[in-house]
Amino acid sequence: MSVGPEPSGPEKIVDAVVFDTFGTVVDWKSGVADAVEVIARRYGFEVDPVEFALRWRARYQPAMKPVRDGSREFVTLDVLHRENLIATAHELGVPIDRIEPTDLDWLNRAWHRLTGWPDSVPGLTELKRHFIIGPLSNGHVALLTNMAKHAGLPWDVIIGSDVTRSYKPDPNAYLGTARLLDLPPQRVMLCAAHNSDLAAAQRAGLRTAFIARPQEYGPNQRTDLHPTGSWDIVAHDIPDLATRLIGHRATG
Amino acid sequence: MSVGPEPSGPEKIVDAVVFDTFGTVVDWKSGVADAVEVIARRYGFEVDPVEFALRWRARYQPAMKPVRDGSREFVTLDVLHRENLIATAHELGVPIDRIEPTDLDWLNRAWHRLTGWPDSVPGLTELKRHFIIGPLSNGHVALLTNMAKHAGLPWDVIIGSDVTRSYKPDPNAYLGTARLLDLPPQRVMLCAAHNSDLAAAQRAGLRTAFIARPQEYGPNQRTDLHPTGSWDIVAHDIPDLATRLIGHRATG
Numbered sequence: 001m002s003v004g005p006e007p008s009g010p011e012k013i014v015d016a017v018v019f020d021t022f023g024t025v026v027d028w029k030s031g032v033a034d035a036v037e038v039i040a041r042r043y044g045f046e047v048d049p050v051e052f053a054l055r056w057r058a059r060y061q062p063a064m065k066p067v068r069d070g071s072r073e074f075v076t077l078d079v080l081h082r083e084n085l086i087a088t089a090h091e092l093g094v095p096i097d098r099i100e101p102t103d104l105d106w107l108n109r110a111w112h113r114l115t116g117w118p119d120s121v122p123g124l125t126e127l128k129r130h131f132i133i134g135p136l137s138n139g140h141v142a143l144l145t146n147m148a149k150h151a152g153l154p155w156d157v158i159i160g161s162d163v164t165r166s167y168k169p170d171p172n173a174y175l176g177t178a179r180l181l182d183l184p185p186q187r188v189m190l191c192a193a194h195n196s197d198l199a200a201a202q203r204a205g206l207r208t209a210f211i212a213r214p215q216e217y218g219p220n221q222r223t224d225l226h227p228t229g230s231w232d233i234v235a236h237d238i239p240d241l242a243t244r245l246i247g248h249r250a251t252g
Numbered sequence: 253m254s255v256g257p258e259p260s261g262p263e264k265i266v267d268a269v270v271f272d273t274f275g276t277v278v279d280w281k282s283g284v285a286d287a288v289e290v291i292a293r294r295y296g297f298e299v300d301p302v303e304f305a306l307r308w309r310a311r312y313q314p315a316m317k318p319v320r321d322g323s324r325e326f327v328t329l330d331v332l333h334r335e336n337l338i339a340t341a342h343e344l345g346v347p348i349d350r351i352e353p354t355d356l357d358w359l360n361r362a363w364h365r366l367t368g369w370p371d372s373v374p375g376l377t378e379l380k381r382h383f384i385i386g387p388l389s390n391g392h393v394a395l396l397t398n399m400a401k402h403a404g405l406p407w408d409v410i411i412g413s414d415v416t417r418s419y420k421p422d423p424n425a426y427l428g429t430a431r432l433l434d435l436p437p438q439r440v441m442l443c444a445a446h447n448s449d450l451a452a453a454q455r456a457g458l459r460t461a462f463i464a465r466p467q468e469y470g471p472n473q474r475t476d477l478h479p480t481g482s483w484d485i486v487a488h489d490i491p492d493l494a495t496r497l498i499g500h501r502a503t504g
Contacts, residue, residue, distance in 0.1 A: 078434075132397055142434030145384055145409045157397045158409045162432060180414060182330075182394035 020192035021137035023216040026114035035110035059084035064167040076140040112146035123238025169200030195228045209233040272444035273389035275468040278366035287362035311336035316419040326417045328392040364398035375490025421452030447480045461485040
């Protein structure tokens with residue numbers, strides 16, 4: 001028997017906590033560099049796998065721009081990653097034409113097989129006990145689902161960029177996610193390691209949490225080492241976010 | 253270090269197993285009747301909660317028809333359930349106008365708070381170790397997410413009817429789900445307790461699994477007691493489906 005429509009316990013400040021994924025939850029640099037190294041060994045290519053990963057990633061934001069400004073119809077990151085992979089190989093003199101199609105596809109899908117930072121799974125598992133959790137990523141449903149299976153990310157729900165047909169920081173990426181969760185934007189919190197993502201979420205009316213990921217780009221990282229906006233929460237890592245959110249309740 | 257693009261182990265017959273939800277995974281009759289009983293006691297209504305639940309549900313398929321045939325724009329089950337709730341109350345002489353708005357909303361959202369059949373969570377948990385699992389339901393993302401939290405359903409991914417903007421048996425409900433998973437239809441299996449749902453899935457190219465839920469409508473149920481089509485698998489319950497699917501592998 002149900003207990004009926006009475007509020008039970010103190011009110012939470014949000015109902016859902018959603019996460020930027022690449023860099024905030026998973027370590028794309030190591031995962032992608034590992035896949036590059038496997039292919040380089042197999043084909044005898046001379047390439048620095050980490051440099052390859054960084055240059056591949058450097059083409060990520062520019063590649064989404066035509067979709068954001070409406071000059072290109074929405075395509076998933078699998079499509080953009082493959083175009084960027086080929087361009088990066090040419091840039092670094094890697095003879096990518098020699099790679100078998102199945103191997104090339106496997107390499108391109110390295111972005112589906114990333115692993116969480118050490119605190120990610122424990123922190124998400126704790127948050128999941130109290131909140132709806134999910135990615136709010138530029139990844140598409142299939143990529144994010146495969147990634148969750150690979151990394152053990154315990155998402156409640158996956159709303160991909162191919163569902164909202166929007167790439168962050170397009171406001172529709174944030175608002176469309178809140179709408180599908182049937183929550184007002186202020187009942188959803190974005191956690192991200194990137195100040196620009198949080199700024200766009202805040203403009204859309206979401207709550208915001210910053211965690212620094214100073215190793216995302218390696219030892220020479222200069223950006224996003226500190227919060228630069230007025231975010232609702234600044235946490236050390238995802239378990240610390242959980243502690244702050246679960247302690248952070250007001251009656252009412 | 254990744255092991256590279258070699259196949260690992262025998263090939264599975266599908267990559268994803270998706271589930272009809274109301275009736276197949278969760279017991280809507282008990283959950284809805286419980287909520288009706290709470291409201292009836294609170295307001296002093298004379299009503300048989302199970303009869304109310306059955307009559308409310310009887311309006312479900314007709315309510316989706318205008319959306320399926322294109323004469324009504326897509327609206328979620330929250331909207332249809334509320335219309336059907338009011339019609340059912342009038343049919344049974346329940347003075348629904350006396351119910352406070354928050355209580356009415358809570359009653360309408362009984363469909364978000366259903367509980368799995370006893371085998372559902374253990375069976376899904378086992379399947380999740382080997383396959384992508386998710387609902388393929390006429391429920392929307394928010395309803396299915398709330399239901400998963402309430403019932404402990406360990407879905408990997410939730411693709412709601414508001415994502416495909418289609419109600420089963422519209423072929424797009426099945427094909428849109430496969431497309432978002434980036435899988436060919438034949439790599440996706442629908443498990444359902446309803447032969448008509450499986451027939452539509454099969455026509456769309458999906459694999460099919462039937463499990464009977466002879467208590468879905470109560471002791472007088474006459475329909476869907478047995479498989480009536482040529483389904484890929486007929487199982488006793490979800491753990492039995494897991495056993496058959498995990499044993500059912502071919503090399504290659």
